[in-house]
Amino acid sequence: xxxxxxxxxxxxxxxxxxxxxxxxxxxxxxxxxxxxxxxxxxxxxxxxxxxxxxxxxxxxxxxxxxxxxxxxxxxxxxxxxxxxxxxxxxxxxxxxxxxxxxxxxxxxxxxxxxxxxxxxxxxxxxxxxxxxxxxxxxxxxxxxxxxxxxxxxxxxxxxxxxxxxxxxxxxxxxxxxxxxxxxxxxxxxxxxxxxxxxxxxxxxxxxxxxxx
Ligand code: AMP
Numbered sequence: 001x002x003x004x005x006x007x008x009x010x011x012x013x014x015x016x017x018x019x020x021x022x023x024x025x026x027x028x029x030x031x032x033x034x035x036x037x038x039x040x041x042x043x044x045x046x047x048x049x050x051x052x053x054x055x056x057x058x059x060x061x062x063x064x065x066x067x068x069x070x071x072x073x074x075x076x077x078x079x080x081x082x083x084x085x086x087x088x089x090x091x092x093x094x095x096x097x098x099x100x101x102x103x104x105x106x107x108x109x110x111x112x113x114x115x116x117x118x119x120x121x122x123x124x125x126x127x128x129x130x131x132x133x134x135x136x137x138x139x140x141x142x143x144x145x146x147x148x149x150x151x152x153x154x155x156x157x158x159x160x161x162x163x164x165x166x167x168x169x170x171x172x173x174x175x176x177x178x179x180x181x182x183x184x185x186x187x188x189x190x191x192x193x194x195x196x197x198x199x200x201x202x203x204x205x206x207x208x209x210x211x212x
Contacts, residue, residue: 001080002102003212004087006179007109009168010119011194012201015132016109017084019202023209027076030084033130034067035059036157053159056167058088058175065095072100089175093182105212106183107205109194120165127153138198 003020005013014030021028039050045063052059068086071077080102087093096104111119122135128151133140144152159168183189190212192204 002100002104003082004104004106005082005084005109006106006176007194008111008116008172009165010116011109011111012119013084013109015198016201016205017082020205021082026079027081028084029071029081031064031068031086054164056159056164056171058171061089061091061095065092069099087179090178093179104188106189107208108180108189108191110191111194115195117165120160123160124154124156126151127155
């Protein structure tokens with residue numbers, strides 16, 4: 001089964017994607033994380049991807065589709081996965097449906113605007129293991145030490161500033177929001193209230209998994 005995670009920036013799909021993948025024992029494929037790695041390279045693709053990401057725009061679908069197809073064709077992903085951040089527009093939905101015939105289910109992270117903005121502005125990540133924290137909502141238990149791997153090396157995303165966030169939210173509303181109706185009409189959509197704290201959303205997701 002492929003489980004697609006849809007939600008606005010800051011809805012918690014990255015954090016909960018890691019939790020869900022662990023729970024289900026399937027790989028978590030975050031296209032945003034993959035693109036951030038590509039954007040660090042000085043290759044032609046790296047520069048192109050970096051330009052779109054720093055402006056808060058969606059990277060062109062032909063680039064993203066190519067990456068996704070290549071990964072989903074590998075052995076590791078043949079039994080399904082959690083797709084975090086893909087598809088993000090109708091073009092990508094159609095592309096995915098063109099080569100995936102597995103059961104597709106969609107979890108929609110429904111979050112209020114105010115919470116979403118604070119989640120993005122406060123977000124920081126352990127550079128070693130990828131655990132996601134938040135200055136307002138979820139700090140490490142020991143200041144400056146990752147709960148999971150004890151590293152003290154943390155990073156902030158360079159597209160998490162206020163101006164870029166606005167652009168990312170606009171892109172989400174225009175390109176991705178329509179997918180919610182699309183998947184709903186197919187009976188594939190499961191909605192979780194993503195306004196609650198991390199543990200409460202985990203509990204809600206565990207209950208939801210029993211229905212998926
Ligand atoms: P995320 O980590 O999911 O918040 O994504 C960060 C950025 O990566 C987005 O603002 C886009 O620039 C790019 N991105 C992620 N997923 C996609 C996608 N499916 N299609 C195009 N661009 C994407």
